[in-house]
Amino acid sequence: MQDLYPSRQDKPEEFISRPDPVVFGEGQPTGEHSLTPDQVDFYDKNGFIVLEGLLSDRVEALAQEVSRIGRENPDALEVFTEPDSQQLRSIFDLPKFSPMIADLSRDPRFLDVATQLLGGDVYLHQSRVNIKPAHSGRSFPWHSDFETWHVEDGLPRCRTLTGWVMLTENTAYNGPLFVIPGSQRTYVSCEGLTPDENYRQSLRRQEYGSPSLSAIEALAKESGIVGVYGKPGTVVFHEGNIMHGSPDNISPWPRTNLFFVYNSVENAPVKPYGAAKKRPTFLANPDTTPLKRNDA
Ligand SMILES: O=C(O)CCC(=O)C(=O)O
Numbered sequence: 001m002q003d004l005y006p007s008r009q010d011k012p013e014e015f016i017s018r019p020d021p022v023v024f025g026e027g028q029p030t031g032e033h034s035l036t037p038d039q040v041d042f043y044d045k046n047g048f049i050v051l052e053g054l055l056s057d058r059v060e061a062l063a064q065e066v067s068r069i070g071r072e073n074p075d076a077l078e079v080f081t082e083p084d085s086q087q088l089r090s091i092f093d094l095p096k097f098s099p100m101i102a103d104l105s106r107d108p109r110f111l112d113v114a115t116q117l118l119g120g121d122v123y124l125h126q127s128r129v130n131i132k133p134a135h136s137g138r139s140f141p142w143h144s145d146f147e148t149w150h151v152e153d154g155l156p157r158c159r160t161l162t163g164w165v166m167l168t169e170n171t172a173y174n175g176p177l178f179v180i181p182g183s184q185r186t187y188v189s190c191e192g193l194t195p196d197e198n199y200r201q202s203l204r205r206q207e208y209g210s211p212s213l214s215a216i217e218a219l220a221k222e223s224g225i226v227g228v229y230g231k232p233g234t235v236v237f238h239e240g241n242i243m244h245g246s247p248d249n250i251s252p253w254p255r256t257n258l259f260f261v262y263n264s265v266e267n268a269p270v271k272p273y274g275a276a277k278k279r280p281t282f283l284a285n286p287d288t289t290p291l292k293r294n295d296a
């Protein structure tokens with residue numbers, strides 16, 4: 001299949017104007033939790049939207065569930081530790097460990113927005129929780145998620161977004177997500193060939209697929225940087241290609257966020273565009289069966 005988003009192909013870094021829309025199917029509502037036309041416009045323009053307190057009713061149970069999964073599965077392949085300690089950093093493929101979280105991925109508060117913005121049925125490409133421990137949680141360098149999903153997982157088009165919920169408060173001080181509004185329209189083709197089994201390293205500290213400092217400077221000088229803050233239960237949707245990252249957490253407050261990556265069923269993965277083999281299924285789900293709302 002033609003590569004509309006070339007990256008890591010031993011060529012100099014380049015900016016490519018995104019060939020796909022940001023909002024598919026004109027953002028027609030698909031359920032009572034779909035966004036309003038103004039919210040869709042905001043997302044289209046900025047590449048993210050924050051819905052304050054949308055899932056505050058679920059936070060306590062989810063936080064306990066995440067602690068349980070970490071405690072019971074310290075040696076699972078899905079569990080990644082911090083680059084410089086044995087503290088938990090991320091756990092992937094949460095539905096495998098938790099019917100409660102599988103159910104949450106089909107909550108209309110996520111699905112009515114994902115199906116609206118992606119123009120039809122979706123499936124879960126990936127899920128993860130990022131636990132940024134107090135005092136020493138490590139940063140995530142600037143990146144586009146879609147760059148990795150295209151290069152390493154074979155998603156052909158950018159018809160993918162992340163819906164996530166804050167399980168602790170996210171403040172300016174505890175390593176919150178930083179986004180560059182509007183950057184979803186520019187795809188940065190990165191330098192460097194993907195090493196074998198790159199994920200083992202990249203999920204502790206990413207190197208390949210992170211743009212140069214001058215590329216980040218150009219994007220940020222054009223539209224600035226926004227910190228994404230909120231109380232526990234706040235839900236955020238961010239577009240697959242938005243440029244984002246997050247700093248170390250040196251505060252005494254932990255920061256835990258739970259992410260669901262939705263991909264259009266019309267954008268099923270093919271052979272990776274820039275890696276010798278696909279990543280394991282706990283990072284890149286091959287089952288594209290459409291998700292049904294959990295109240296359907
Ligand atoms: O949790 C964060 O701060 C950033 C996470 C992120 O960008 C990712 O996991 O792709």
Ligand SMILES: [Fe+2]
Pocket residue numbers: 143144145244
């Ligand atoms: Fe990311």
